[in-house]
Amino acid sequence: MAKLSGFPEYTPRERIVEQAVLDHLRRTFELHGFGSVETRAVEPLDVLLRKGEIDKEVYAVSRLHGAEAAELALHFDLTVPFARYVVENANDLDFPFRRHQIQKVWRGERPQQGRFREFTQADIDVVGRDVLPAHADVEVAQVMTEALGGLMELVGSPTAHATLQVANRKVLEGFYLGLGLADPTAVMQVVDKLDKVSPEKIRVMLAEIGVDDDSATKVLGLAEIVTTDTSFVQRVEALGVEHPLLAEGLAELEHVVGSIVAPERVTVTADLRIARGLDYYTGTVFETRLSGYEQLGSICSGGRYEKLAADNRSTYPGVGISLGVSRLLAALLADGLTTTRSVPSAVLVAVADESERAAADAVARTLRARGIATEVAPAAAKLGKQIRHAERRGIPFVVFAPAEPGGAHTVKDIRSGDQVEVDPATWTPPAADLRPQVVAPSPVPEEKNS
């Protein structure tokens, strides 16, 4: 049976890595008061296509035995469903409303390296009713930098480092307007290509849309500005362009970059190359690069919408960031990220003879009652076979029944071979062995599989 291209499925061991990542994200989001929302997998086709996303390859869904044409489709992101959810539940939500949403999304794209047709995203958003204070932008950035910092720690490599790049559409748009350029959006979409195209080529493309050479120099000069503090303000001002929208954007960006308290392993930069010209953001915009994984592009992007959604009475401004969990995980797993074991069990209770099974079950019950994940050997077998069973799964401890009636149980650490007498009613494995641990790949590629 051929696997379906673009629909990855994890082995049990890979799934444990994914769970560790998702658990960490949820814990971080909840620590900041962002509760969970899940939306249904399908949306009416017209809702999905309304947002100008008509060129996205969506998956249509229809009843196999139904006569009607498809009216539903699988959601391709979590923003469109969340906007609908906010409007539908506006009466029951308290604004500003914070939520996180970790779900699968589907895109009928051609599968390629790191691009999937089914993948998991982790979004956080804050949405207000009619108004949303500027510090909401700081808040989502703060939460996501902490999530990224923890993720870098989980990944374990000493060089793992993330950079959150912050910009503001008002800065770019105001700057272009200040230069007297007629179509700032067109300019932004050209600048957005700086990732893939040389500045010389950008200059040619700018000329094609009517930007004179002096202005092009300033446009490129703005895009070169990257600072880890708020000194970008002076550097922009030094370019000598003025516009009220530019001033507003600079003040907003200064507030965001100056307020985030970055955790270890994360750098926050003001980076005026970041335009996100294809999205509908109206102020702050975010992208994120991972050192060593530059080829992934931005693994975590977002920004502020003046109008995430609207109904008859209100508009709902929002600001959010979305982390591409599957894309990041795929790269980390390919590089050897793994776990200490393939099962949750910390302990295997050996069964030397089927007549001992009830007693082994009782030992397992005693351990589980104290939160120790335990399995019982599936078949009675000799010592060596029981140990190999544990070794194959990476289960660190094997408990053996007393050699003679009334004797003591023994527990063997199968890594060291150490064996000691224990009372199953009180013995507890070291805390680090209670759950499978994520294990970083060796930093030297040659030793990766050693």
Next chain:
Amino acid sequence: MAKLSGFPEYTPRERIVEQAVLDHLRRTFELHGFGSVETRAVEPLDVLLRKGEIDKEVYAVSRLHGAEAAELALHFDLTVPFARYVVENANDLDFPFRRHQIQKVWRGERPQQGRFREFTQADIDVVGRDVLPAHADVEVAQVMTEALGGLMELVGSPTAHATLQVANRKVLEGFYLGLGLADPTAVMQVVDKLDKVSPEKIRVMLAEIGVDDDSATKVLGLAEIVTTDTSFVQRVEALGVEHPLLAEGLAELEHVVGSIVAPERVTVTADLRIARGLDYYTGTVFETRLSGYEQLGSICSGGRYEKLAADNRSTYPGVGISLGVSRLLAALLADGLTTTRSVPSAVLVAVADESERAAADAVARTLRARGIATEVAPAAAKLGKQIRHAERRGIPFVVFAPAEPGGAHTVKDIRSGDQVEVDPATWTPPAADLRPQVVAPSPVPEEKNS
């Protein structure tokens, strides 16, 4: 915007209840060594339809801009995808392989009370390669009774009680063969209707498929046997029917019912009415009833397959149970199951003036560093407004900045109104307030909303 019928979405508060249920299930499964597997949402149409499920209303999935006919469909259960996963990954799995799987499934059925088009199931299975010992049946039953016991405790109502009903297809089939009945499957499918149809009507239906009156009396006599211990064996034997398959089934059922150690709030019965005549089980079968929720039917069902899957070299016998999470939750939520708050936050840090925001953020950081979910007031406001903000969300504690520089922070329990001076670096809320708690509905319906 009209909600989509059959695709329920939870409010933030309901979602917290769902998360508590799912977290409990996962924790229980993992304590027993059942790791998590997730499969993709879609299967090739031919895989889904192969299992004789052609009458199930599946949702076909196709690329909107693709020309080809639909070849994929959303999975309608977790058993078919898991069987495929086992065969695809057989080389990388250690057998017997235990896994749990908690995912959404989709059915294009007509929506009705408690029947959804998108819903969540929680499955556990043990699958062997070529062989699977009989105690695997005991194991999945044991794990699920513990999951159910914890669920009854979580639900909180003092009368919440689950009954796991165990039977064995070999007992029924062997008994019918011992009576000389030619088509035991047809008899089983009639007996399966005892839930909805009177014994008199069953007698008529049995006559229609050629079962004489004496045999019908014995068939109905067998279906009446329900015991909470292994005494069912004597009662079956007293009916005077003999067959090797019957003897084999009785021994298996005696082993399962005699081995499960039921937790509080769960009763295990041998119940010979349980046939599950429409499923492909070959030995042990399970159903589960919840007291007070009899109208839901079985909320948790399963059994043993001689051949869950097969490839060129091996067959994969399995035994599993599936819990209908959404159906159960919908009933409990409709009866008033709720939570102490609508957000994860245990603490709101008040902001009396925007100039205090950075200091408030620092207090929040201090609390979060010790695992206390904290949010900061979204807008500077007077005391009363900050307290109402917390009250609306059910956040139990509000921290206020010192009244004068160098003074102490105060924390107010908004339930009691008590206010005390605290040091944010050391103060911790009571453990019971750290996370939202699931709150049982009042047992007296009239007081439900008081």
